[in-house]
Amino acid sequence: MDRAKKKFASAIDGLRSLHNRTEINVDEKIQSEHCRFTRVVRHGLPEDPRCFAYDPVQRLIAIGTGRGHIRIIGDAGVDYLLKHESGEPVLHMQFLVNEGGLITSCGTDSIHLWNYRQKTAEIVHTVQLSKESVSCIHLPVAGKWLFIGTDKGNVYFLCLNSFLLSPYVINWNKAIDLSCRVHPGPVRQLAVSPAENTKLLIVYDKGIVVQWNLGTREVDRYPLDPPIKSVNWHFDGRQILTGNVDGSISLYNHKKSTEAIQRTTPHGSGPCRPIQQVEWKHMSETESIIMFSGGMPTDDGLPMPALTILKGGKSATVLEMDWPIIQFIPLNQNIWNSIPQCPHSVAVLLKHDFMVLDLNQNGHPVIESPHAMNIHESPVTCMAYYSDCPLDLIGALTLVGTKQRNKEFSARSWPVTGGLGRECATGHQELVVTGHKDGSLKFWQETGEHLQILYKLKSSSHFERLEEMETSDKVSHAVKYIELCLESRQLLVAGISGQVTLFRFTKQEICGTIAVVNIPLLGNLSSNLPNNDFDKSPVPNGPGKEIRRQRKIVSRESTNSLDTSDSGDERIVPFKVRGAPVKRPPGFVPELACFVPWHSHAKVDQITTICLNSSYGIIAIGTSSGLALVDTTQCALIYSWTTNELYGSDPTPAIQLSMQLSDAASPLESPISLEAPKRIISEQKQRSFDARRPQLFKTQSVVENGSLSRGDSQRESPSSGRQLNTSSPSTSSQSLERSMSTQPQESITSLSFIHSYSKKNDSKMSPCLWVGTSAGASLALNLILPEDRFTSTIVVAPSVRGRKHCYYGTVVRLKGQVISQSFMDNTFCIISPASESYKEAAKEQSATSPDRSLLNRVNTKASLAPQYSSSIDSNDEISQILIVAAENEVKVVALPTFSQLYVQKFDEIPLVKATPTHIRGYPCLMCLSAAGQIIMLSLPSLRILQTSTIFPHSVEIDDPLCQKTAFSDHGLGVYMASQTEMEKYTMCSEIAEQTGESLGELFVPCEMPEQPKNNSFLKGVSSIFGGTPRNDPNDIDAILSENMGVKNSSGVNPMRSVARTIPGPSVQMDRAQAGGVSAGQAAAMALQNLNERTEKLNATVDATENLKNNAMSLSSRTGKLVEKYEKKKWYNF
Secondary structure, three states: OHHHHHHHHHHHHHHHHHHOEOOOOEEOOOOHHHEEEEEEEEEEOOOOEEEEEEEOOOOEEEEEEOOOEEEEEOOOOOEEEEEOOOOOOEEEEEEEOOOOEEEEEEOOOEEEEEEOOOOOOEEEEEEEEOOOOEEEEEOOOOOOEEEEEEOOOOEEEEEOOOOEEOOOOEOHHHHOOOOOOOOOOOEEEEEEOOOOOOEEEEEEOOOOEEEEEOOOOOEEEOOOOOOEEEEEEOOOOOEEEEEEOOOOEEEEEOOEOOOOOEEEOOOOOOOEOOEEEEEEEEOOOOOEEEEEEEOOEHHHOOOOOEEEEEEOOOEEEEEEOOOOEEEEEEEEOOOOOOOOOOEEEEEEEEOOOEEEEEOOOOOOOEOOOOOOOOOOOOOEEEEEEEOOOOHHHHHHHHHHHHHHOOOOOOOOOOOOOOOEOOOOOOOOOOEEEEEEOOOEEEEEEOHHHOOEEEEEEEOOOOEEEOHHHOOOOOOOOOEEEEEEEOOOOEEEEEEOOOEEEEEEEEOOOEEEOOEEEEOOOOOOHHHHOHHHHHHHOOOOOOOOOOOOOOOOOOOOOOOOOOOOOOOOOOOEOOEEEOOOOEEEOOEEEEEEEEEOOEOOOOOOOOEEEEEEEOOOOEEEEEEOOEEEEEEOOOOEEEEEEEOHHHHOOOOOOOEEOOEEEOOOOOOOOOOEEEOOOEEOOOHHHHHOOOOOOOOOOOOOOOEEOOEEOOHHHHHHOHHHHHHHHHOOOOHHHHHHHHHHHHOOOOOEEEEEEEEEOOOOOOOOOEEEEEEEEOOOEEEEEEEEOOOOOOOEOOEEEEOOOOHHHHHHOOEEEOOOOEEEEEEEEOOOOEEEOOOOOOHHHOHHHHHHOOOOOOOOEEOOOHHHOOEEOOHHHOOOOOOEEEEEEEOOEEEEEEEOOOEEEEEEEOOOOOEEEEEEEEEOOEEEEEEEEOOOEEEEEEOOOOOEEEEEEOOOOOOOOOOHHHHOEEEOHHHEEEEEOOOOEEEEEEEEHHHHHHHHHOOOEOOOOOOOOOOOOOOOHHHHHHHHHOOOOOOOOOOHHHHHOOOOOOOOOOOOOHHHHOEEEEEOOOOOHHHHHHHHOOHHHHHHHHHHHHHHHHHHHHHHHHHHHHHHHHHHHHHHHHHHHHHHHHHOOHHHO
């Protein structure tokens, strides 16, 4: 029966909507080709980092993640994202130093070669191992062979020119001692000697270390007691430093590997944890520096991640980390390992952080990074994005933020300076505000595709938790909503536990207190069912009756507020404001705090939306059970309603306030006492107390001529209350009451201030608050603003004629929850409400300025706005347009006729977010669907322009990801791509093209440092007097390439069973490099080639001259010798 009633009601709604529909023809200039989804840039620490690599010549760092992503960072603005299509974790990485190549090893046992010489990096070669998994890789500087260790203990060699495996293989059973009867485990580390590239150290998982000679296949084995975890060569190749399982470090001679020269335990003689990684570098030939992770004592309980730095035996520094250390790499001044490397800093990759430490300064402080790696310092809970922020606000935030800069940073500049930064693609000043779980807010400048921290704000510093709430897990300072007025610099922040704070920006340090407003308890069952109240005949101001209006002003110099609920109410407020005056630094200073109470610990009245208007001086707070309005000038509650009461109520009574100083007020109490408020009741309102009015069962009020009386009005006329008590409800009213009691509670989901029409066929516009609910209703509240805001209060007049009469045109009904309400003027330009400028927002002016502007601001250029197709189509009855977006449909409604112009249905996949924006200046609506897609709709006709996938998964309307996604003007938006990363995107094809053109460069051609020469005397003698050059036994290319490509008797390459080569888009990397360089790179490369050619010619000329001189010297000596022997007589022999 109920289902039939619903179908009948929906049919009636459809007929009424058809009757209330107006057709217009609009010529829209925006087209589908104007929209294109493009990911612009990603900021923050990569989520789930696994490894990283460093190019010392290009000065770039690459970080691989568990999602198959690679982030390459360099100087400020150099931040690029590479993705593996498989999505497998990146486990190992190596740069091809100064060659524009990057080698990655993924969890699929595949090895990829990336070419990033071009603006769009791509994979040029891939090798897929078929029977073994990659456990480690190693590539010497300027090496042509990649050393690959596998999980089965074997070592393979990959030629980088052809990307084919060499037939030369080091099998584990030939490397270990025959007396070892167990498998040594996977290969964990490979290290080539800096002096002889044929000597290779192999570290196995079980602590076995061997030294393999590639030329002679000889093996030198190191002792297993203690097991070794990591090794490192001395720069002369004669000594080896090992980090052991017992926390000790040992020194070995490479010619005598059976016994350690020296062994020490840096962190004491007691049991210590294993040393995971050790690095041995040298500042000079005599001064060394040892760095290792791990090795801490085991008696300290939980393992403490730490990095230990030993400088030449003179000083030892232990740096305790907040997160486990994944890997660290010293940043050296010299790139070659055969000479002292002179490290100046060390890059450390942690599980949830990345830092660079200064090795030249005492204490080794952190070097400040230009990249925002600390977005997730506290988890992000919500964010706001403003793509066209005033420049003076950016400057003001920068000025106050400089005083917050961490003074513990090193004075050294950021050493990773590779690449060329991006240029600004949009030309707008962009601001991102992130709210965090600890109650803090961070203001970021996004301009120029570079994220930079400007200012930090702690919204929880002025709150303290009540003692009885200390153990409650539901009490949190987490930020839920952020509302920033860019013009007046007012900031409204709502927390997850019902706390709302209004901040005002100040340039000077001030000392003050915070005014407090307590929101009444809404959503009680008794307040929703008026029949019970009528039967009980409540006494005015008696127990159990809520005072819905705060009738006193709370001074801004006081931290105490009047309790706006009666003592009989059971309300829970988990926080209170700190009472003592506090000196606050320049920036956003808290001015007003509001508390939304809880019904109980099990039933929490959640804040569902907030809205701020600096010109009106009003804060609107929507909750899961009602709405509250707060006057920011008086710091007082205007009124509060349950959601059901919004469908029918009288205007709130005006109250004249006269201030008198109270002699009995204590310093901590409110110093202002107010006389009893005086109600002003019009004749029309007095007539509304007629006892013959019909009874409504949802709101304790009755209907006549569109105005309704509240319970307060009933107290003015007791006779009307008695009459209502004697009346008996009808059968339909009782069924309506029962159905309402079983329906889920209707909440406020959208709030918008605007200068608009609140009723059907209104003659003039006035300040309004449009309210959207979870039941799909959109209605307006008329705001009557007095001239003197100190002595008079705001009157709120609901425009609805009751729930039964909501189809008369004052309520817009939609399917699903209302998620957005926006407006256009009669010329189809997007408009926004008025706001005060920062100068007008001062306390002295904000309350007494009668000439403040209340008119809307036009955001669309008139030349780019849609127009009527012809003059005949123009409709003079359309003065304003309302665009309401709900889950299952979007409607465009003409005001003040409330006639429907356009509608777009989303029955299959609902919408979860919508915001008006501009694409190339044309107005449109940007929506996010539950399928994780961005849908662009034209305005006002609601044509679908573009549908693009942004999330790989579905999104619910109450998903936290919705709060972490923000839309803004110019088709721009940002969202949290992971728990630690923020990504910026655009839906505008013009900005997408500008983004591609303004991309910087990752690879910048530069000269490779000259490799140190071997000054061996015997090698020089053998090359001069040997006649023809002999084969060098240290020529690793000749050793590994021998028999390469030779097929067996079956005509098959024997290495094909081990790995399979998959060619990339280009077969040869040279071809890819030549085809993908820019003009600047080509010119630089040509200049470099010219310089190299000149140097080679000069070297040839010098060599020729030397040969000529040597020949002449040899000829002279030979002539003298011949002359000597010719003059010598035969008897002198």
